[in-house]
Amino acid sequence: xxxxxxxxxxxxxxxxxEFAETEIKPIAFQLDQxxxxxxxxxxxxxxxGLMGIPYPKEYGGAGLDxxxxxxxxxxxxRVDGGTGVILSAHVSLGTWxxxxxxxxxxxxxxxxxxxxxxxxxxxxLTEENAGSDAGGTETVAVDKGDHYLLxxxxxxxxxxxxxxxxxxxxxxxxxxxxxxxxAFIVEKGWDGFTFGDHYDKLGIRSSSTAxxxxxxxxxxxxxxxxxxxxxxxxxxxxxxxxxxxxxxxALGIAQGAFESALGYAKERVQFGKPIAFQxxxxxxxxxxxxxxxxxxxxxxxxxxxKENHEPYSMEAAMAKQYASDCCQKIVDEALQIYGGSGFxxxxxxxxxxxxxxxxxxxxxxxxxxxxxxAAHIVGKPPKQKSQRxxxxxxxxxTGPRKNIMFNEGSNEEKVxxxxxxxxxxxxxxSVGIPIDTPIAEAERVVxxxxxxxxxxxxxxxxxxxxxxxxAIGSSRPVAETxxxxxxxxYVGMSGQKFKGNLYIACGISGAGQHLKGIKxxxxxxxxxxxxxxxxxxxxxYGIVGNVKDIMPLLAEALDTGKPxxxxxxxxxxxxxxxxxxxxxxxxxxxxxCGYEYDxxxxxxxxxxxxxxxxxxxxxxxxxxxxxEGKDEFIKA
Ligand code: CAA
Numbered sequence: 291x292x293x294x295x296x297x298x299x300x301x302x303x304x305x306x307x308e309f310a311e312t313e314i315k316p317i318a319f320q321l322d323q324x325x326x327x328x329x330x331x332x333x334x335x336x337x338x339g340l341m342g343i344p345y346p347k348e349y350g351g352a353g354l355d356x357x358x359x360x361x362x363x364x365x366x367x368r369v370d371g372g373t374g375v376i377l378s379a380h381v382s383l384g385t386w387x388x389x390x391x392x393x394x395x396x397x398x399x400x401x402x403x404x405x406x407x408x409x410x411x412x413x414x415l416t417e418e419n420a421g422s423d424a425g426g427t428e429t430v431a432v433d434k435g436d437h438y439l440l441x442x443x444x445x446x447x448x449x450x451x452x453x454x455x456x457x458x459x460x461x462x463x464x465x466x467x468x469x470x471x472x473a474f475i476v477e478k479g480w481d482g483f484t485f486g487d488h489y490d491k492l493g494i495r496s497s498s499t500a501x502x503x504x505x506x507x508x509x510x511x512x513x514x515x516x517x518x519x520x521x522x523x524x525x526x527x528x529x530x531x532x533x534x535x536x537x538x539x540a541l542g543i544a545q546g547a548f549e550s551a552l553g554y555a556k557e558r559v560q561f562g563k564p565i566a567f568q569x570x571x572x573x574x575x576x577x578x579x580x581x582x583x584x585x586x587x588x589x590x591x592x593x594x595x596k597e598n599h600e601p602y603s604m605e606a607a608m609a610k611q612y613a614s615d616c617c618q619k620i621v622d623e624a625l626q627i628y629g630g631s632g633f634x635x636x637x638x639x640x641x642x643x644x645x646x647x648x649x650x651x652x653x654x655x656x657x658x659x660x661x662x663x664a665a666h667i668v669g670k671p672p673k674q675k676s677q678r679x680x681x682x683x684x685x686x687x688t689g690p691r692k693n694i695m696f697n698e699g700s701n702e703e704k705v706x707x708x709x710x711x712x713x714x715x716x717x718x719x720s721v722g723i724p725i726d727t728p729i730a731e732a733e734r735v736v737x738x739x740x741x742x743x744x745x746x747x748x749x750x751x752x753x754x755x756x757x758x759x760x761a762i763g764s765s766r767p768v769a770e771t772x773x774x775x776x777x778x779x780y781v782g783m784s785g786q787k788f789k790g791n792l793y794i795a796c797g798i799s800g801a802g803q804h805l806k807g808i809k810x811x812x813x814x815x816x817x818x819x820x821x822x823x824x825x826x827x828x829x830x831y832g833i834v835g836n837v838k839d840i841m842p843l844l845a846e847a848l849d850t851g852k853p854x855x856x857x858x859x860x861x862x863x864x865x866x867x868x869x870x871x872x873x874x875x876x877x878x879x880x881x882x883c884g885y886e887y888d889x890x891x892x893x894x895x896x897x898x899x900x901x902x903x904x905x906x907x908x909x910x911x912x913x914x915x916x917x918e919g920k921d922e923f924i925k926a
Pocket of ligand 1: 375379383413415416421422423424425446447448468469522523524526527529530603651652653654655658661662670
């Protein structure tokens with residue numbers, strides 16, 4: 291087989307390389323340091339025809355082939371991996387589904403400005419509970435006649451919030467699993483569509499990445515992409531093409547690192563000759579060159595398959611997995627060749643090293659690529675019933691919660707209902723702990739997120755903490771970026787873990803990283819002005835409202851008129867369990883951990899067939915979650 295790029299391909303490579311060398315390379319370090327987005331350069335991509343490379347000229351594209359697109363991403367990534375993915379996510383993820391599945395009206399309205407580079411595109415699939423299991427989408431779009439009402443959150447979205455047009459996946463029929471997912475074209479600026487913070491990432495820092503938040507967003511019927519229920523297939527088909535882009539990004543990063551290390555190895559003299567001539571180094575270079583060559587062949591041949599409308603799903607997965615795995619090895623060896631110098635900030639190999647890692651993770655982890663490849667080789671394993679069920683029944687990151695919202699009446703009435711519920715759960719507000727109690731030892735915490743606003747509002751939080759008998763905590767940005775509280779007071783995956791009883795989250799949106807720090811809280815209360823904030827799904831009680839209004843009312847309601855007495859040693863309050871709708875048969879709950887035996891699912895691990903009633907379970911059967919015996923189950 292002879293794979294050869296055409297003169298046209300090489301001319302394009304030259305053009306993109308020149309642009310990348312002169313306009314991106316000089317600022318790459320600064321973009322990396324400042325998390326800066328190369329807006330000016332992206333605008334120029336539009337003028338150069340890069341933003342619509344593989345789309346027909348009649349739709350504003352450059353009318354080139356898929357290999358040209360791969361070469362462009364490769365060349366940009368050769369100097370800056372972040373810039374490479376901006377183009378890749380725009381062309382393959384944000385634009386391609388509209389090109390492939392859009393109506394003529396949708397193409398005229400959205401594809402044309404995207405292909406011309408007048409607008410930037412993005413793709414909203416990933417969610418907290420739908421990463422590798424992309425079919426677990428919990429964002430919903432409810433048919434309201436002339437429009438759909440979109441609610442939910444998407445995380446880790448490349449090009450957000452810079453992008454103007456988003457292809458978003460939401461469930462229109464939560465009972466139908468992947469066949470109930472639909473795709474929509476959503477515009478930035480629509481009412482109820484907002485963004486979370488830009489993520490502070492290890493690498494590809496010049497690309498922007500943020501959360502999408504949909505709160506009762508009205509999506510006109512004509513913005514349904516494809517048919518209702520076709521969304522998952524649209525997403526999968528889009529990702530097949532996207533994986534060629536990420537493979538090219540990995541190839542470009544690896545190529546940049548290789549060239550840099552090669553140049554250094556030829557200059558650096560040790561033991562009387564350039565290290566490139568030391569066998570230890572020349573063998574590294576030989577292996578790196580071989581991996582680059584094989585990656586390139588795999589990527590270009592996959593691009594050819596796509597161009598020729600041949601099946602290419604498996605090959606795209608192979609290319610993405612192989613090129614990104616090779617990229618990891620190449621950047622590692624490149625930095626090793628540089629030795630201590632490569633470990634310093636400002637060296638391009640240091641940046642390539644960090645930029646490379648994401649290529650094994652996004653657009654499907656390399657483990658998922660192997661699932662796809664294997665499914666093409668051995669076929670798909672039979673679906674387990676329990677897997678299907680989990681799509682529509684996922685608890686939030688903090689586990690099952692009561693999710694009781696106090697929506698009725700005035701703010702005072704909502705607060706009164708909240709206090710009554712907390713007192714009913716056993717909280718005694720005549721006692722308290724000092725507000726500087728370490729989070730890990732605190733029985734109660736009042737924690738603030740960025741929704742707290744200016745620093746003077748911290749006085750409201752401190753007053754609330756005092757009246758709630760709680761310590762003060764915060765989300766990470768409040769401690770790290772705003773510096774309202776010391777660093778040891780932020781709660782989350784990388785911070786403190788709260789294992790006490792009552793956690794009152796004020797103005798915290800509920801990013802996954804924060805929720806992981808509070809999953810052991812007995813009771814979570816959320817106060818936030820966005821009804822769609824993820825924190826509500828993870829809370830026992832919630833009030834939608836401005837924290838500046840609610841916090842003083844809550845402090846007042848918890849004020850017993852006397853100084854708080856010292857709280858006795860903490861007794862862990864039993865975690866509240868959500869009320870369930872009674873099914874038309876008896877169900878049984880484990881007294882130890884709250885696991886609910888579901889007759890419809892059975893218990894696959896213990897070879898209990900779906901449909902087996904609890905009464906028919908063998909006596910030796912044990913709770914699959916905590917190991918309690920069958921007799922520890924309570925009939926409900
Ligand atoms: N093209 C078209 N249809 C496809 C398809 C494809 N490549 N792959 C699967 N389908 C169809 C199947 O035929 C099936 O159809 P039916 O319902 O008619 O039978 C349906 O989709 C469901 O398929 P599966 O049963 O195989 O689906 P699954 O739930 O088992 O999931 C998976 C398969 C491969 C694991 C998939 O979930 C997946 O790819 N996960 C990874 C998600 C991913 O890549 N996320 C990346 C996010 S975007 C990103 O990262 C961008 C960025 O930042 C730059």
